[in-house]
Amino acid sequence: MGHSYSSRVVWTGNRGEGTAGYRAYDRTWDIAVPGKPVMHCSNDPLLGGDPAKMNPEDLLLSALSACHMLWYLHYASDAGIVVTGYEDSPDAVGEVGKGGAGRFVSATLRPRITVRAGxxxxxxTEIHHRIHEVCFIARSVNFPISYDPAFVLED
Incomplete structure (x- = not known):
């Protein structure tokens, strides 16, 4: 059974001359998914992008973290583990090869999960190791993902 997704990506960086020169245009665009707010994006700041806007790397890492979170909550519920708070501060390592081609080489999810006392x-903790088998995003990337969870017990 397949799922389909759609999006509309519109380049907004034409300063009037298009791509007449490498520095003649901005690396900005909008993501428009039907029925959802438009997201204004830019290139990675290391490549001259606007640091105040989301870039593709931010979006991929955030999608990976969100997918993991949703499956974690699902499996926790199934296991009778009551989660009352979840936040993640993931990070990823990228590299740039010859010719400027880049890629992620690893990502680490660092969820801080609040659970009931007892x-x-x-x-x-074990739930984290099962998620990579089912998370749509994690199964779609070609770099290793590690997990460094911390738990907070609710009073």
Whole structure:
């Protein structure tokens, strides 16, 4: 069974001369998904992009983290583990090869998960290792993903 997704990406960086020269245009665009707010994006700041806007690398890392979170919450619920808070501060390492081609070489998710007092932390930790088998985004990338969870017990 297939799922389909659609998006509209519109370049907004034409300063009037198009791509007449490498520095003649901005690396900005809008993402427009039907029925959702438009997201204004830019290139990675290391490549001259606007640091105040999301870039493709931000979006990929955020999608990976969000997918992991949603599956974690699902599996925790199935296991009777009550999660009352979840936040993640993931990071990724990229490299740029010859000719300027870049890629992610690894990502680490660092979720901080609040659970009810008395939770079996070992069981709560083990869930992370099952998610890569089912997370749509994690299964779609070609770099290793590691997990460094921290748990907070709710009073």
């Amino acid at each position: 939770t079996d932390i070992e069981a709560a």
